[in-house]
Amino acid sequence: MTAPAQQERRYNPWLVLIALCLGFFMILLDTTIVNVAIPALATGLDAQLSDLLWILNAYILVYAVLLITAGRIGDLYGPKVLFMTGLVIFTAASAACGFAHDPTQLIVFRVIQGFGGALLTPQTLSVITMIFPPEKRGAAFGIWGSVAGVATVAGPVLGGWLVTDYGWRWIFFVNVPVGIIALVMAAIVMPNLKLNRRHKLDVPGVALSTAALFLIVFGLIEGQSHDWGKVWGPITIVEIIAVGVVMLAVFMYLQWIERNGEPLIPFSIFRDRNFSIMNGVVAAISFGMLGLFLPLTIFLQSVLGLSALQAGLTTAPMSVISMFIAPLAGRFADRVGGKWLLFFGVGLFAGGMGVLVASSHLGMSRWELLPGLIVAGFGLGMTFAPLQTIAMRNIEPRMAGAASGLINTTRQLGGVVGSAAVGALLQAQLSSKLGTAAANNAGKLPPQFRGGFISGFKNASGNLDVGAGQNAIKVPDGTPADVAKVLKAIGKTVFDTGFTNAMRVTLWLPIGVMALAALSVVLVKRRRADTPDDNAEQVADAVPASH
Structure with missing residues (x-):
């Protein structure tokens, strides 16, 4: 064993993994907590559905755009510095989110949260890749993956409890003590790894990718509320998306030809077929998860009338199961490889979502969702460790930061596109389903109110009030009390019927994406049992600069 490798073993890698x-x-907890608080945010900040989409996506967009850059900076200055800096920024921004007084302020602070999260996240995978020997990486990735399960349990349940008993602001305040503990622990146990190879930052690449992704996601989020037409003067939503796609294509071309010396995305990494496939799979899984939670959260609270805590407990079985399955799947992947384990995991996740869609209907009990959530939980738990093991198996430690940033970027881009696409499709379906439900129920109203009732629901999708305990419509001032009572009752029926039907159609989109991802896993090259890991000796490139 080389001297640097001996130095590397002076710290406990399992303690580092805990930090x-x-x-x-904390990063994942914030995402799931915000999802369960959607109706409370709508009520507390007087936010409409389009505002809520931006509260969710502003964070994810900034997070996704900067992950590759943060991975590169981690290679340059060391992952410990970036990890701790990200913790400080994210924790401070979380406190600021808790003090927000309107949707605009919350969106701005969510952007800052995304910046901090982006600095932090790529360092986790790159450090794990560098400090764990190949034969133990699967177990480490399994624990890392089970954190997602713990966070998805803690998010809805803890978030539901906080929202129900203390208010939505505490879903952000709770990050402060967690961030402080993580910061202190990182300062004590993390080695200050430095790579022998220096990296340069591709500033034009950062600018191009940031602008391109912003335009594309902005168009997806705002498209339905502007009827896919004009936004500013003659500029339309379609033109904004098209410009974003063109800029993204230019960015990818410049990265491919490596004109800037050292590109933001080293395309040589994609020569490994497994890494390329796993980028698509991780994007699809994130697409499915984010696509599922937005409609389901609104359905549980605004249609079924559950509290935030009850909604969190309803989805908790999926997260609990995935939390316990992930470490087992990691150890199994170390022994036999993760190809077929991942194939069945992604397939089960898609199948569980399909069962959930098939079982959802108006007037149902929340327990009827349990079979689909259980199946999805088993599938989700079988994806975390095999995916990371397959993706990072052939990556050289000197490229770990870039690879980690890239796969986390595709993960978050999948979430951005999934949340935006599902949100856009949900709004489009609501325009149709609410109008149909309103027309079917308008006969119960006096004739003079029928036309306004129907047109109001047809135009309500983007500006729909989905706050907890809302009646979906606002009765005009001066409406007779008896008519107002009937309007609210029928309006609730129309909202419940229209939203349920819209959700059932919308959720087939993430299910289809997940099914395609499962099929792509078949193309993964399996590890040969008698082939040593090429990276085993290259870990010596990672030299602890200090402790």
Whole structure:
């Protein structure tokens, strides 16, 4: 064993893993907590559905755009510095989110949260890749993946309890003590790894990718509310998306030809077929998860009338199961490889979502969703460790930061596109389904109110009030009390019927994406049992600069 490799073993990699997972846990906890608080945010901040989409996506967009850059900076200055800096920014921004007084302020602070999260996240995978020997990486990735399960349990349940008993602001305040603990622990146990190879930052690449992704996601989020037409003067939503796609294509071309010396995305990494496939699979899984939670959260609270805590407990079985399955799947992947384990995991996740869609209907009990959530939980738990093991198996440690940033970027881009696409499709379906439901129920109203009732629901999708305990419509001032009572009752029926039907159609989109991802896993090259890991000796490139 080389001297640098001997130095590397002076710290306990499992303690380092705990510190990394605690910071990663905080990032994921924030995402799931915000999802369960959607109706409370709508009520507390007087936010409409389009505002809520931006509250969710502003964070994810900034997070996704900067992950590759943060991975590169971690290679340059060391992952410990970036990890701790990200913790400080994210924790401070979380406190600021808790003090927001309107949707605009919350969106701005969510952007800052995304910046901090982007600095932190790529360092977790790159450090795990560098400090764990190949034969133990699967177990480490399994624990890392099970953190996602813990966070998805803690998010809805803890978030539901906080929202129900203390208000939505505490879903952000709770990050402060977690962030402080993670920061202290990282300062004590994390080695200050430095790579022998220096990296340069591709500033034009950062600018191009940031602008391109912003335009594309902005168009997806705002498209339905502007009827896919004009936004500013003659500029339309379609033109904005088209410009974003063109800029993204230019960015990818410049990265491919490596005109800037050292590109933001080293395309040589994609020569490994497994890494390329796993980028698509991780994007699809994130697409499915984010696509599922937005409609389902609104359905549980605004249609079924559950509290935030009850909604969190309803989805908790999926997260609990995935949390316990992930470490087992990691150890199994170490022994036999993860190809077929991942194939069945992604397939089960898609199948569980299909069962959930098939079982959802108006007037149902929340327990009827349990079979689909259980199946999805088993599938989700079987994806975390095999995916990371397959993706990072052939990556050289000197490229770990770039690879980690890239796969986390595709993960978050999948979430951005999934949340935006599902949100856009949901709004489009609501325009149709609410109008149909309103027309079917308008006969119960006096004739003079029928036309306004129907047109109001047809135009309500983007500006729909989905706050907890809302009646979906606002009765005009001066409406007779008896008519107002009937309007509210029928309006609730129309909202419940229209939203349920819209959700059932919308959720087939993430299910289809997941099914395609499962099929792509068949193309993965299996590891040969008698082939040593090429990276085993290259770990010596990672030299602890200090402790």
